[in-house]
Amino acid sequence: MKDRLVYSAYALGWTALKHLPEPAARGLFDRIADYAWRKRGKRVLQLEANLRRVCPEADGARLRELSRAGMRSYMRYWMESFRLPVWSRERIARDVQVEGFEQLRATLDSGRGAVIALPHSGNWDLAGAWVASEGYPFTTVAERLKPERLFDRFVAFRESLGMEVLALTGGGVNVIGTLARRLREGRMVCLVGDRDLSEAGIEVSFFGEATRMPAGPAALCQRTGAALMPVTLWYDGPVLRARIHPEVVPPAEGDRKAKTQAMVQAMADVWAEGIREHPEDWHMLQRFWLADLPVRETVGVPAAQPSKVVRPAAEQVGEPAVEASGP
Structure with a gap:
């Protein structure tokens, strides 16, 4: 019954919101946020x-x-995501503005793969639709969550935008191996990587406090030679803005673990600066810093598993474990 209710709510959102005038949809979601x-x-x-x-x-x-x-920004993400199927390519081009895309284009056009790593800011699905509309399809990962038909609908929606979506589990696919293969083929992988759910991520300093972030983006780049490019996202009035930052290069010294640590910290520093400039667009409504987590989580004792909900976001990947994350 719960699964049916969840599916019905999302299906209603997709069906009804596509046909609402945009001002009405925006006003409705602002009221929900408030x-x-x-x-x-x-x-x-x-x-x-x-x-x-x-x-x-x-x-x-x-x-x-x-x-x-922040709540209005978060609900704007949902409103836009529900309405994305009716956005034209011209609308996406008008309402998404990206800085630094030339360096990503040059990397991919040279035949080298790239990992685009994002925090939970702005609208990562809309940014992904813009990149795909520019002729650069990419691969991401989605956690297989219940209800199953809702997961299938989210996957179909993302694939309609030009994304290749790998199911985290149950798909008969080696996710890490497939991502590595795509990167070696000179393609792009997009991962949300500011929140670690595995309790096995890399500890970093973020706004002066300790937290964990997935090693996956940095580890994949070291494994394949792909470029690691962090991205920051924020809203500017009606426009979604994105900034593709310069490549995070592995240090010349140290073993793989030390290099991964340095790359994840460098990525965290880039995201922190972007979030500091636009804090209201960082959709982090969960406990994030280690000081806020239950003691059993910070010392590595398994915590009770929370009930799963659908998380419609580009996902994050750890190595060798893979985690999904979303709003």
């Missing part, structure tokens, strides 16, 4: 706790202002 924000549930409180690390100088009023804007 309602959730006023209720001050655990997601909103956690968002404010995270924003307090990003903006330590902010007083209570400023944090409330940021969290309200």
